Amino acid sequence: MGRFHRxxxxxxxxxxxxxxxxTGPERxxxxxxxxxxxxxxxxxxxxxxxxHGIRCINVxxxxxxxxxAVLAHTLRYLQQRGVRTGVVEGDIETSLDxxxxxxxxxxxxxxxxxxxxxxxxxxxxxxxARAVSALDLDTLDLVIxxxxxxxxxxxxxxxxxxxxxxxxxxxxxxxxxxKYPVMFRAVGVVLVNKMDLLPHLDFDLDLFLRNLARVNPAxxxxxxxxxxGAGLDDWHAWLVRDRVADGG
Amino acid sequence: MHELxxxxxxYGIVDRARGDRPVEVVHLQxxxxxxxxxQTLAYCWDVITAETPLAGSRLDVDxxxxxxxxxxxxxxxxxxxxxxxxxxxxGADVTLRTGEELMVTAVDLTATVPAGSGDAxxxxx
Numbered sequence: 001m002g003r004f005h006r007x008x009x010x011x012x013x014x015x016x017x018x019x020x021x022x023t024g025p026e027r028x029x030x031x032x033x034x035x036x037x038x039x040x041x042x043x044x045x046x047x048x049x050x051x052h053g054i055r056c057i058n059v060x061x062x063x064x065x066x067x068x069a070v071l072a073h074t075l076r077y078l079q080q081r082g083v084r085t086g087v088v089e090g091d092i093e094t095s096l097d098x099x100x101x102x103x104x105x106x107x108x109x110x111x112x113x114x115x116x117x118x119x120x121x122x123x124x125x126x127x128x129a130r131a132v133s134a135l136d137l138d139t140l141d142l143v144i145x146x147x148x149x150x151x152x153x154x155x156x157x158x159x160x161x162x163x164x165x166x167x168x169x170x171x172x173x174x175x176x177x178x179k180y181p182v183m184f185r186a187v188g189v190v191l192v193n194k195m196d197l198l199p200h201l202d203f204d205l206d207l208f209l210r211n212l213a214r215v216n217p218a219x220x221x222x223x224x225x226x227x228x229g230a231g232l233d234d235w236h237a238w239l240v241r242d243r244v245a246d247g248g
Numbered sequence: 249m250h251e252l253x254x255x256x257x258x259y260g261i262v263d264r265a266r267g268d269r270p271v272e273v274v275h276l277q278x279x280x281x282x283x284x285x286x287q288t289l290a291y292c293w294d295v296i297t298a299e300t301p302l303a304g305s306r307l308d309v310d311x312x313x314x315x316x317x318x319x320x321x322x323x324x325x326x327x328x329x330x331x332x333x334x335x336x337x338x339g340a341d342v343t344l345r346t347g348e349e350l351m352v353t354a355v356d357l358t359a360t361v362p363a364g365s366g367d368a369x370x371x372x373x
Contacts, residue, residue: 033350036261038257181281185332
Protein backbone atom coordinates (compact mmCIF):
# COMPACT_ATOMS: atom_id res chain seq x y z
CA MET A 1 0.00 0.00 0.00
CA GLY A 2 1.45 3.41 -0.93
CA ARG A 3 1.55 6.38 1.37
CA PHE A 4 -0.51 9.18 -0.06
CA HIS A 5 -2.60 12.11 1.00
CA ARG A 6 -5.10 14.36 -0.59
CA UNK A 7 -4.54 18.14 -0.84
CA UNK A 8 -7.22 20.76 -0.56
CA UNK A 9 -7.16 21.24 -4.30
CA UNK A 10 -8.06 17.58 -4.78
CA UNK A 11 -4.68 16.34 -5.93
CA UNK A 12 -3.25 13.24 -4.34
CA UNK A 13 0.45 12.72 -3.83
CA UNK A 14 2.51 9.81 -2.68
CA UNK A 15 5.20 10.48 -0.12
CA UNK A 16 8.05 8.32 1.08
CA UNK A 17 7.71 9.27 4.70
CA UNK A 18 4.46 10.29 6.22
CA UNK A 19 5.31 10.19 9.88
CA UNK A 20 6.33 13.82 10.54
CA UNK A 21 3.31 15.72 9.30
CA UNK A 22 -0.06 15.12 7.81
CA THR A 23 0.61 17.05 4.62
CA GLY A 24 3.36 19.33 3.26
CA PRO A 25 2.93 23.08 3.03
CA GLU A 26 1.39 24.52 -0.07
CA ARG A 27 3.04 27.52 -1.70
CA UNK A 28 0.69 30.25 -2.86
CA UNK A 29 2.09 32.92 -5.17
CA UNK A 30 1.26 36.44 -4.01
CA UNK A 31 3.52 38.98 -5.83
CA UNK A 32 2.12 42.01 -4.02
CA UNK A 33 4.13 45.19 -3.42
CA UNK A 34 4.51 45.75 0.31
CA UNK A 35 3.86 49.49 0.07
CA UNK A 36 1.07 49.08 -2.46
CA UNK A 37 -1.56 50.40 -0.06
CA UNK A 38 0.57 53.38 0.90
CA UNK A 39 1.15 54.23 -2.74
CA UNK A 40 -2.60 54.13 -3.46
CA UNK A 41 -3.20 56.48 -0.51
CA UNK A 42 -0.37 58.74 -1.73
CA UNK A 43 -1.94 59.01 -5.17
CA UNK A 44 -5.26 59.91 -3.52
CA UNK A 45 -3.53 62.67 -1.53
CA UNK A 46 -1.89 64.02 -4.68
CA UNK A 47 -5.19 63.93 -6.54
CA UNK A 48 -6.83 65.89 -3.70
CA UNK A 49 -4.06 68.51 -3.84
CA UNK A 50 -4.31 68.72 -7.63
CA UNK A 51 -8.08 69.13 -7.47
CA HIS A 52 -7.54 72.19 -5.27
CA GLY A 53 -4.63 73.58 -7.30
CA ILE A 54 -2.32 73.02 -4.33
CA ARG A 55 1.38 72.26 -4.55
CA CYS A 56 2.59 69.88 -1.82
CA ILE A 57 6.21 69.70 -0.63
CA ASN A 58 7.61 66.96 1.62
CA VAL A 59 10.49 68.25 3.76
CA UNK A 60 12.84 65.70 5.30
CA UNK A 61 16.08 65.76 7.29
CA UNK A 62 17.90 64.17 10.16
CA UNK A 63 16.94 65.43 13.63
CA UNK A 64 18.35 68.88 14.32
CA UNK A 65 19.29 69.81 10.75
CA UNK A 66 17.02 72.83 10.94
CA UNK A 67 13.76 71.93 9.18
CA UNK A 68 11.61 73.90 11.56
CA ALA A 69 14.01 76.87 11.65
CA VAL A 70 14.04 77.04 7.84
CA LEU A 71 10.26 76.70 7.73
CA ALA A 72 9.81 79.58 10.17
CA HIS A 73 11.63 81.86 7.66
CA THR A 74 9.77 80.35 4.76
CA LEU A 75 6.32 80.77 6.34
CA ARG A 76 7.12 84.42 7.10
CA TYR A 77 8.06 84.91 3.45
CA LEU A 78 4.97 83.09 2.18
CA GLN A 79 2.77 85.14 4.48
CA GLN A 80 4.23 88.37 3.05
CA ARG A 81 3.76 87.04 -0.47
CA GLY A 82 0.14 86.17 0.22
CA VAL A 83 0.72 82.46 -0.49
CA ARG A 84 -1.81 80.65 1.65
CA THR A 85 0.04 77.77 3.27
CA GLY A 86 -0.85 74.70 5.27
CA VAL A 87 1.72 72.76 7.29
CA VAL A 88 1.48 69.09 8.26
CA GLU A 89 3.79 68.82 11.22
CA GLY A 90 5.08 65.35 12.00
CA ASP A 91 6.42 64.99 15.50
CA ILE A 92 6.78 61.83 17.51
CA GLU A 93 5.45 63.04 20.86
CA THR A 94 5.22 66.80 21.24
CA SER A 95 3.73 69.95 19.75
CA LEU A 96 7.05 71.83 20.16
CA ASP A 97 7.69 72.24 16.42
CA UNK A 98 4.07 73.22 15.77
CA UNK A 99 4.35 75.80 18.56
CA UNK A 100 7.43 77.29 16.89
CA UNK A 101 5.46 77.73 13.67
CA UNK A 102 2.38 79.24 15.30
CA UNK A 103 1.58 82.85 14.47
CA UNK A 104 3.22 82.78 11.02
CA UNK A 105 -0.06 82.80 9.12
CA UNK A 106 -0.14 79.15 8.15
CA UNK A 107 -2.74 76.54 9.03
CA UNK A 108 -0.84 73.94 11.05
CA UNK A 109 -2.05 70.37 11.45
CA UNK A 110 -0.05 68.47 14.04
CA UNK A 111 0.46 64.78 13.62
CA UNK A 112 1.88 63.01 16.66
CA UNK A 113 3.14 59.73 15.31
CA UNK A 114 3.50 58.45 18.87
CA UNK A 115 -0.23 57.78 18.82
CA UNK A 116 0.46 54.97 16.36
CA UNK A 117 2.11 51.67 17.12
CA UNK A 118 5.45 52.39 18.75
CA UNK A 119 6.00 56.02 17.70
CA UNK A 120 6.65 56.05 13.99
CA UNK A 121 9.88 57.42 12.60
CA UNK A 122 8.26 58.70 9.42
CA UNK A 123 4.98 59.91 7.97
CA UNK A 124 3.11 57.66 5.59
CA UNK A 125 0.36 58.57 3.15
CA UNK A 126 -2.62 57.54 5.33
CA UNK A 127 -1.23 59.60 8.24
CA UNK A 128 -0.82 62.63 5.97
CA ALA A 129 -4.36 62.11 4.68
CA ARG A 130 -5.64 62.30 8.26
CA ALA A 131 -3.66 65.46 8.94
CA VAL A 132 -4.71 67.06 5.67
CA SER A 133 -8.36 66.45 6.53
CA ALA A 134 -7.86 69.00 9.32
CA LEU A 135 -6.77 71.64 6.78
CA ASP A 136 -9.21 73.69 4.71
CA LEU A 137 -7.88 72.89 1.24
CA ASP A 138 -10.25 75.35 -0.43
CA THR A 139 -8.32 78.21 1.16
CA LEU A 140 -4.75 76.99 0.50
CA ASP A 141 -2.16 77.35 -2.28
CA LEU A 142 0.66 75.32 -0.77
CA VAL A 143 0.96 72.45 1.71
CA ILE A 144 4.30 71.75 3.36
CA UNK A 145 4.73 68.38 5.06
CA UNK A 146 7.42 68.55 7.74
CA UNK A 147 8.39 64.93 8.06
CA UNK A 148 9.84 63.24 11.15
CA UNK A 149 13.58 63.80 11.56
CA UNK A 150 15.24 60.64 10.21
CA UNK A 151 17.48 59.89 7.21
CA UNK A 152 16.24 56.37 6.51
CA UNK A 153 12.53 55.73 6.92
CA UNK A 154 10.84 58.84 5.48
CA UNK A 155 12.58 58.25 2.14
CA UNK A 156 10.61 55.03 1.72
CA UNK A 157 7.14 56.50 1.95
CA UNK A 158 5.44 58.47 -0.80
CA UNK A 159 3.11 60.79 1.09
CA UNK A 160 1.52 62.31 -2.00
CA UNK A 161 3.76 65.37 -2.32
CA UNK A 162 4.77 66.83 -5.69
CA UNK A 163 8.35 67.54 -4.62
CA UNK A 164 10.63 66.31 -1.88
CA UNK A 165 13.14 68.60 -0.21
CA UNK A 166 15.89 67.81 2.22
CA UNK A 167 17.38 70.10 4.84
CA UNK A 168 20.97 69.09 5.45
CA UNK A 169 23.23 70.71 8.04
CA UNK A 170 26.93 71.01 7.34
CA UNK A 171 27.52 69.84 10.93
CA UNK A 172 26.47 66.37 9.70
CA UNK A 173 29.69 65.88 7.72
CA UNK A 174 30.51 65.30 4.06
CA UNK A 175 29.88 61.55 3.92
CA UNK A 176 26.13 61.33 4.53
CA UNK A 177 25.05 61.19 0.86
CA UNK A 178 27.10 58.00 0.52
CA LYS A 179 25.75 56.54 3.76
CA TYR A 180 22.09 57.41 3.12
CA PRO A 181 21.82 57.25 -0.67
CA VAL A 182 18.13 56.36 -0.62
CA MET A 183 17.23 59.61 1.13
CA PHE A 184 19.55 61.73 -1.00
CA ARG A 185 18.16 60.14 -4.16
CA ALA A 186 14.56 60.68 -3.06
CA VAL A 187 14.76 64.48 -3.07
CA GLY A 188 14.89 67.05 -5.84
CA VAL A 189 16.20 69.87 -3.65
CA VAL A 190 18.83 69.91 -0.91
CA LEU A 191 19.00 72.94 1.39
CA VAL A 192 22.54 72.91 2.77
CA ASN A 193 21.90 74.62 6.09
CA LYS A 194 24.01 76.18 8.86
CA MET A 195 26.35 77.72 6.29
CA ASP A 196 27.08 80.46 8.83
CA LEU A 197 29.09 77.83 10.77
CA LEU A 198 31.38 77.03 7.82
CA PRO A 199 34.36 79.10 9.13
CA HIS A 200 34.22 77.21 12.43
CA LEU A 201 34.07 73.66 11.03
CA ASP A 202 36.37 71.32 9.14
CA PHE A 203 33.53 70.75 6.70
CA ASP A 204 34.71 70.33 3.09
CA LEU A 205 31.83 71.77 1.07
CA ASP A 206 33.24 70.68 -2.30
CA LEU A 207 33.64 67.12 -1.08
CA PHE A 208 30.05 67.11 0.17
CA LEU A 209 28.78 68.41 -3.16
CA ARG A 210 30.82 65.78 -5.02
CA ASN A 211 29.39 63.05 -2.77
CA LEU A 212 25.88 64.36 -3.35
CA ALA A 213 26.45 64.39 -7.13
CA ARG A 214 27.55 60.76 -6.95
CA VAL A 215 24.16 59.64 -5.68
CA ASN A 216 21.91 62.38 -7.08
CA PRO A 217 23.50 64.36 -9.90
CA ALA A 218 20.21 66.15 -10.64
CA UNK A 219 19.65 67.55 -7.13
CA UNK A 220 19.13 71.29 -6.88
CA UNK A 221 21.30 72.73 -4.09
CA UNK A 222 20.70 75.91 -2.09
CA UNK A 223 23.31 76.97 0.47
CA UNK A 224 21.42 78.62 3.31
CA UNK A 225 21.54 79.67 6.92
CA UNK A 226 18.31 79.55 8.86
CA UNK A 227 20.10 81.50 11.61
CA UNK A 228 21.05 84.51 9.47
CA GLY A 229 18.52 84.02 6.66
CA ALA A 230 21.32 83.98 4.06
CA GLY A 231 20.62 82.14 0.83
CA LEU A 232 16.93 81.59 1.50
CA ASP A 233 15.75 83.92 -1.29
CA ASP A 234 16.59 81.43 -4.05
CA TRP A 235 14.85 78.63 -2.18
CA HIS A 236 11.79 80.79 -1.70
CA ALA A 237 11.78 81.77 -5.38
CA TRP A 238 11.88 78.08 -6.31
CA LEU A 239 9.10 77.31 -3.86
CA VAL A 240 6.69 79.81 -5.35
CA ARG A 241 7.86 79.65 -8.98
CA ASP A 242 4.65 78.04 -10.19
CA ARG A 243 2.62 80.66 -8.36
CA VAL A 244 4.67 83.39 -9.96
CA ALA A 245 4.12 81.83 -13.37
CA ASP A 246 0.40 81.63 -12.66
CA GLY A 247 0.34 85.17 -11.40
CA GLY A 248 -1.28 83.69 -8.32
CA MET B 249 12.53 51.24 12.30
CA HIS B 250 10.55 51.24 9.09
CA GLU B 251 10.70 47.48 9.67
CA LEU B 252 7.67 47.83 11.95
CA UNK B 253 5.67 49.54 9.19
CA UNK B 254 6.88 46.97 6.72
CA UNK B 255 5.68 44.15 8.95
CA UNK B 256 2.26 45.74 9.36
CA UNK B 257 1.89 45.98 5.59
CA UNK B 258 3.18 42.44 5.12
CA TYR B 259 0.69 41.23 7.72
CA GLY B 260 -2.21 42.73 5.79
CA ILE B 261 -1.10 41.17 2.52
CA VAL B 262 -0.46 37.73 4.05
CA ASP B 263 -3.71 37.74 5.99
CA ARG B 264 -5.67 38.34 2.78
CA ALA B 265 -3.71 35.72 0.85
CA ARG B 266 -4.02 32.93 3.38
CA GLY B 267 -7.79 32.69 3.53
CA ASP B 268 -8.37 31.01 6.88
CA ARG B 269 -5.37 28.71 6.67
CA PRO B 270 -2.31 28.68 8.93
CA VAL B 271 0.87 30.19 7.48
CA GLU B 272 4.29 28.58 7.86
CA VAL B 273 6.57 30.81 5.80
CA VAL B 274 6.20 34.23 4.16
CA HIS B 275 8.53 34.70 1.19
CA LEU B 276 9.77 38.25 0.59
CA GLN B 277 11.92 39.90 -2.01
CA UNK B 278 13.75 42.91 -0.60
CA UNK B 279 16.21 45.03 -2.54
CA UNK B 280 19.42 46.18 -0.89
CA UNK B 281 18.46 49.83 -1.40
CA UNK B 282 15.51 49.40 0.94
CA UNK B 283 17.93 49.39 3.86
CA UNK B 284 16.02 46.74 5.75
CA UNK B 285 17.83 45.20 8.72
CA UNK B 286 17.01 41.46 8.59
CA GLN B 287 17.23 40.85 12.34
CA THR B 288 15.02 43.85 13.04
CA LEU B 289 12.53 42.69 10.44
CA ALA B 290 12.34 39.21 12.00
CA TYR B 291 11.93 40.71 15.47
CA CYS B 292 9.18 43.09 14.30
CA TRP B 293 7.40 40.21 12.58
CA ASP B 294 7.30 38.30 15.87
CA VAL B 295 5.97 41.41 17.64
CA ILE B 296 3.32 42.12 14.99
CA THR B 297 2.13 38.52 14.73
CA ALA B 298 2.11 37.70 18.47
CA GLU B 299 -1.27 36.41 19.58
CA THR B 300 -2.62 36.53 16.03
CA PRO B 301 -3.42 33.69 13.63
CA LEU B 302 0.00 34.34 12.02
CA ALA B 303 1.94 33.75 15.25
CA GLY B 304 4.75 31.26 14.72
CA SER B 305 5.10 31.96 11.01
CA ARG B 306 8.51 33.08 9.80
CA LEU B 307 9.89 35.35 7.09
CA ASP B 308 12.13 34.06 4.34
CA VAL B 309 13.89 37.00 2.67
CA ASP B 310 15.41 36.93 -0.80
CA UNK B 311 17.90 39.80 -0.61
CA UNK B 312 18.33 41.38 -4.05
CA UNK B 313 21.62 43.21 -4.67
CA UNK B 314 21.77 46.61 -6.34
CA UNK B 315 22.68 46.24 -10.00
CA UNK B 316 23.38 49.35 -12.06
CA UNK B 317 23.52 49.81 -15.81
CA UNK B 318 25.79 52.71 -16.77
CA UNK B 319 25.52 54.92 -19.83
CA UNK B 320 29.03 53.68 -20.73
CA UNK B 321 27.60 50.19 -21.22
CA UNK B 322 29.08 48.55 -18.13
CA UNK B 323 27.01 46.73 -15.52
CA UNK B 324 27.90 47.05 -11.82
CA UNK B 325 26.81 44.85 -8.94
CA UNK B 326 27.04 47.06 -5.87
CA UNK B 327 28.69 45.64 -2.77
CA UNK B 328 27.81 46.06 0.87
CA UNK B 329 28.67 49.76 0.74
CA UNK B 330 26.01 51.51 -1.27
CA UNK B 331 28.12 53.40 -3.79
CA UNK B 332 25.85 54.10 -6.71
CA UNK B 333 28.41 54.88 -9.38
CA UNK B 334 29.71 52.78 -12.24
CA UNK B 335 32.57 50.45 -11.29
CA UNK B 336 34.09 50.80 -14.76
CA UNK B 337 34.01 54.55 -15.46
CA UNK B 338 33.01 55.99 -12.03
CA GLY B 339 30.12 57.76 -13.78
CA ALA B 340 26.88 58.64 -11.99
CA ASP B 341 24.69 58.38 -15.11
CA VAL B 342 23.37 54.99 -14.06
CA THR B 343 20.02 53.22 -14.21
CA LEU B 344 18.93 50.97 -11.37
CA ARG B 345 18.31 47.51 -12.71
CA THR B 346 17.56 45.84 -9.38
CA GLY B 347 17.77 46.75 -5.71
CA GLU B 348 14.47 48.50 -5.03
CA GLU B 349 12.33 45.37 -4.69
CA LEU B 350 9.91 45.25 -1.79
CA MET B 351 7.41 42.50 -2.33
CA VAL B 352 5.60 39.55 -0.81
CA THR B 353 6.27 36.89 -3.44
CA ALA B 354 4.57 33.84 -1.90
CA VAL B 355 3.28 32.26 1.29
CA ASP B 356 3.62 28.66 2.39
CA LEU B 357 0.31 27.54 3.85
CA THR B 358 -0.08 24.49 6.01
CA ALA B 359 -2.00 22.16 3.79
CA THR B 360 -5.33 21.14 5.19
CA VAL B 361 -6.74 17.67 4.88
CA PRO B 362 -10.39 17.52 3.76
CA ALA B 363 -12.75 17.17 6.71
CA GLY B 364 -13.42 13.62 7.79
CA SER B 365 -10.50 12.21 5.83
CA GLY B 366 -7.71 13.27 8.21
CA ASP B 367 -6.15 10.13 9.54
CA ALA B 368 -8.18 7.72 7.52
CA UNK B 369 -6.50 8.74 4.30
CA UNK B 370 -3.01 8.09 5.62
CA UNK B 371 -2.63 4.41 5.33
CA UNK B 372 0.78 3.11 6.14
CA UNK B 373 1.59 -0.24 4.63
